[in-house]
Amino acid sequence: MEFFYKILMAMFFVMSAVVMYRVLVELSRTKGLLVLAADSQVNPERLLVLVVAMGSALTYGVMGVQELLAVSKVALPEVPDTLLVAFAASQGIYLGGKGYRLRKLRQQAKSTDKGA
Secondary structure, three states, X not given: OHHHHHHHHHHHHHHHHHHHHHHHHOHHHHOOOOEOOOOOOXXXXXXXXXXXXXXXXXXXXXXXXXXXXXXXXXXXXXXXXXXXXXXXXXXXXXXXXXXXXXXXXXXXXHHHHHHX
């Protein structure tokens, strides 16, 4: 049983590495994923959401493989509360950052309209 666990985990990590490689190498498809079009800088909120989402998916995938090998029935494992909290917090930070940037842009637009 331990042999199958090692094989499944190796396959899972190789598949994850291939996905990450393709995301990082083929930037033409994903160039707007982390960078804002306005200033061409990496958006920290987007980076946080991406890292938390990928980490959560990886953690849940590992839990699924462990559940598959440990239990004779095939069922999805329960999602831990810590993953839900981390995911919700990252989404909240993302939305807060986006709201802050929109407010800042609106204030700049108002000040340029008044100045002209």
